[in-house]
Amino acid sequence: MITVDHLTRKYGDFTAVDDVSFVAQPGRVTGFLGPNGAGKTTTMRVMVGLTPATAGQVTIGGHLYRDIPNPGRHVGVLLDASAQHAGRTGREVLTIGARTMGLPDSRVEEMLALVSLSPEESKRRLRNYSLGMRQRLGIAHALLGDPTVLILDEPANGLDPAGIRWMRGLLKGYADRGGTVLLSSHLLNEVELIADEMILIGNGRIVAQGDKQSLLATETVSSLVTSLDNAALAAALQAAGHTVAAAGDGLRVAATTVEVGRAALSAGVVLTDLRVESAGLEDLFLSLTADTQRDTQAAAPAPINAGGAA
Structure with a gap:
């Protein structure tokens, strides 16, 4: 279980996360949804001790992340699929993680097979990986210690449609076995297919939360x-x-x-x-965060040299 309790994170006069509270329950996939810059990644960084909270706190299984012994055996984390040494191979990345957690090397083989990275691909250096391959490796690393909690930031980025479907089945099965999954994304339509509970955030504040049915029930009937x-x-x-x-x-x-x-x-x-x-989740979200959206409908710009040839 992940408990976020009145979490606030400020950078000078800017408030990135503003008094956020929610609970991600075991056996459920919780979608943490919002546009870029909404505060999703900052919240997750606080969860795993990479960013200190200005106020409030986050506990995982009742403990601060820093107090969990051998945390990789309890909490699987993927915040940035590219945050690994580009000169290491995929197999080396997982082997270092396994040995750090006290796991046998056989666990590396299991994870490579789970995420469908072939023996040839596992020997490539990360600088030669596509984004989709890096995401698969990141998911493998998060699952390496057989944790009970998964915290994943935009894990579908770079995956093709087949990869997204694979990830959806993997995470759903993980939750069905009692695991806690917190999944952040701005791909609202995709998260609709997997999340049991959804937290919608804009400008650092939660604007709505609940399951899809209860969220859409708040929309005006037309x-x-x-x-x-x-x-x-x-x-x-x-x-x-x-x-x-x-x-x-x-x-x-x-x-x-x-x-x-x-x-x-x-x-x-x-x-x-x-x-x-x-009404769809995307319509609901856009209506709730209309004042936080970067993009608005605008007329197309006039073509260059519209008045005549140069």
Whole structure:
């Protein structure tokens, strides 16, 4: 179990993590989600003792990370897949880790096989690894000591679709066996497929948390509808107090499908399509962190020399 208790980390006047509290439970994958710069990595660095907290604390199994003896046997960590000596081979990286933790060299072979790094690939130096290969090696190193807790920062970066599916199955199986997984990512749609619990963070503060169903239940219900007379239907819906907007060939209505159907019946309008507008985690997150997003919709820049040839 990972317990984050009123954690704050400041750098001068800048607050990177602002009074964050949550619990990552055993047997569950907890997704720690947010845009770049939201405070995810800083929180994880505090967890494993690489960055001191300004206030609050993080405990793993009830202990500060620095107080855990031989921590690699209890907590598997992947914060930066490239943070290894570029001149070492993948096998050397895992062998050093195994011997540091007091593990037999046979554990290295098991981990290489687990992450599908071939004998030839394991003998390459890290400077010649692709990002995806480095991620696989990083996951192997995190799992080397057979820990009960995994802390992984953006582990899907650089993995191809097959690799992402493999990682998803690996982590889900790990949690099913009772392990605690904390997985940070900005790939919201991918995390939806694996996380049991989600922590959404923006500008260093938690903006929402819970499972997918409970998070999306907080979204305003809306319906998409088309009819033989959209103008008459819109008038009936507005008269009933519902907000209506054009949406393609139909209307988007801030109301349930039952309420839309009743308004159509009372107006004598025939419906040709009526459905709930399904909201996704990405839509929810963007709406909750709209003021923290770096990118906004803007017109495309004019082409160079748009006024004529140079």
